[in-house]
Amino acid sequence: MTEPLFLTPVLHEKIWGGTALKDVFDLPIPSDTTGEAWIISGHQNGVSPISRGPLAGKTLAEVWQTHPELFENNDVNRPYPLLVKFLDAHQDLSVQVHPGDDYASEHNNGELGKTESWYILAAKPGAEIYYGHKAQTQAEFNQMIDQADWEHLLQKVPVHAGDFFYVPSGTLHALGTGVLALETQQSSDVTYRVYDFDRPDKKTGELRDLHLEDAKNVTTVPFKAESPAQRTLQMGALQETTMVEAPYFNVYKDELDGEAYIVKQAPYAQYTVIAGSGTVIVDGQSYPLELATSFVMPATVAEWTLKGKMTLIMSTPGPKSR
Secondary structure (H helix, E strand, O other): OOOOEEEEEEEEEEEEOOOOHHHHHHOOOOOOOOOEEEEEOOOOOOOOOEOOOOOOOOOOOHHHHOHHHHHOOOOOOOOEEEEEEEEEEOOOOEEEEEEOHHHHHHHHOOOOOOOOOEEEEEEEOOOOEEEEOOOOOOHHHHHHOOOHHHHHHEEEEOOOOOOOEEOOOOOEEEEOOEEEEEEEEEEOOOOOEEOOOOOEEOOOOOOOOOOHHHHHHHHHOOOOOOOOOOOEEEEOEEEEEEEOOOEEEEEEEEEEEEEEEEEOOOOOOEEEEEEEEEEEEEEEEEEEOOOOEEHHHHHOOOOEEEEEEEEEEEEEEHHHHH
16 A cells, blocks of 8 residues: 545534635535534544545545554554544634543543644634633632633633644633634544533524533643744755644644655654645655645655645654554
8 A cells, every 4th residue: 555545524513613614625514504624533423534545435444443554553452543623613612621541531431532732724813712721729720610700710812824732631722713723633522611601502402511520620720831842844845844742643834835755754644735735746646635635644655745835734643642
């Protein structure tokens, strides 16, 4: 197997979603409240089908188990460890927190924990995110939760296109209205909802469940933002910016204007085109890359060439995901 694994996105409706995934990426959204496109996923709640090549029709989760050599995967019983999404925050997401691996495994049927990161693709003027909190002690945090004192608890940060945020498990967070983001995360769908702006689900008319006790148990207090040092390396026609190198994943922004020869550096690499277009060449075969194209370059490919004028977000598994 010496070709990329191209993937078909799985779309999810959300009460906070909109139409940006269609407007920007021309994805076939199911409604005007589509919040997420799972573009590289082995998770059971939205598994990516492989769209072309000899493995077309199989899913990333299947291939992870039946062809472990494509990922240097030494344990076929564990899940594909990473998940990449587009998120359209047409409205504020719920303020939430995710557990680490041990808590999630014990309380959520063996799920992985969820450390994540956001690359901000677009942000309307004045857009903000909720990132962290202001409580200094666990008692103060619990009291603010119990009193619903969101004004004094929640910390907001203005955002702009090109910003990057690392969101370890235990971080209180939410994307705010008007933000379009690419999220790289552990393959987990465990969310503890803390505050949902008292808005009813239009489909049920009911308020969505909150998970306040779990949130108290897993939120890191006090909050300290992790701001990974970024570095940029020019490699001919390719400028690569390291956004984060972390225990579960590494994220890079690749800006290409011309042709770049790439040598394998990790068990596999995940790519998504976020601007422009081009081609990827493997073993003399060219594959077109358009906006929003996502693929995994498997372990069996030692070298490849990127060609064109485009920007890609590339990620690889960190040491805890290998």
